[in-house]
Amino acid sequence: MPELVTPSAQYRKSFLEAVREMQAEGGGGLASSRTWDTDEIAADFDAFLQHLRRLEPPAGLPEGWVHSSEFWLVDGDTYLGRADLRHSLTPGMREFGGHIGYEVWPSARRQGYGKMLLRLTLERAQELGIERVLITCDAENLGSRGVIEGNGGVLEGEFRLDLHPRPFRRYWITL
Numbered sequence: 001m002p003e004l005v006t007p008s009a010q011y012r013k014s015f016l017e018a019v020r021e022m023q024a025e026g027g028g029g030l031a032s033s034r035t036w037d038t039d040e041i042a043a044d045f046d047a048f049l050q051h052l053r054r055l056e057p058p059a060g061l062p063e064g065w066v067h068s069s070e071f072w073l074v075d076g077d078t079y080l081g082r083a084d085l086r087h088s089l090t091p092g093m094r095e096f097g098g099h100i101g102y103e104v105w106p107s108a109r110r111q112g113y114g115k116m117l118l119r120l121t122l123e124r125a126q127e128l129g130i131e132r133v134l135i136t137c138d139a140e141n142l143g144s145r146g147v148i149e150g151n152g153g154v155l156e157g158e159f160r161l162d163l164h165p166r167p168f169r170r171y172w173i174t175l
């Protein structure tokens, strides 16, 4: 049964495989970014895990940043996806970005894991005392819209901003 966990070295092999697959695919997603050098990550996985968790409380924050937590959806030793939960919103994140970002390993998509990943992350948000969760996604991202709407997301509207090249949607989920 898949579960939401704190990132750990137990999932190293599967995680690296997933990131390589995402980078080869070149599609959307946080891990598909070329700024993640898989050879570097593999060479010192513990340092990478620390980097991922650098904004978790009680860490001190750089000016203008908020606390955030990284979670992985896993099944046994298999990595399925990740979510980043921002504990509060800056004015900029209220406009675009919201509380939660997520992605599912390409090989694991369209099997309901996206909806499960968001549902479990919303439970963590509730534990933190967040009452209303904002999630933004590109209007053309039908998968993400399905994930949000499947978790009760209520559409605020569709917007455009100079800083983002495509129309995007804001959804709210009341916990």
Ligand SMILES: CC(C)(COP(=O)(O)OP(=O)(O)OC[C@H]1O[C@@H](n2cnc3c(N)ncnc32)[C@H](O)[C@@H]1OP(=O)(O)O)[C@@H](O)C(=O)NCCC(=O)NCCS
Residues within 6 Å of the ligand: 028, 029, 030, 101, 102, 103, 104, 105, 108, 109, 110, 111, 112, 113, 114, 115, 116, 136, 137, 138, 141, 142, 143, 144, 145, 146, 147, 150
């Ligand atoms: C968006 C994403 C997380 C969806 O993950 P997933 O595991 O495929 O999602 P699910 O299987 O839970 O699907 C949720 C719903 O969306 C639908 N869906 C998923 N992908 C879809 C697609 N490409 N086109 C149309 N519908 C899609 C599913 O059929 C399902 O609908 P249902 O509730 O009617 O059954 C995944 O595609 C991904 O990681 N994309 C890249 C990163 C990204 O876009 N992150 C979100 C940023 S806002």
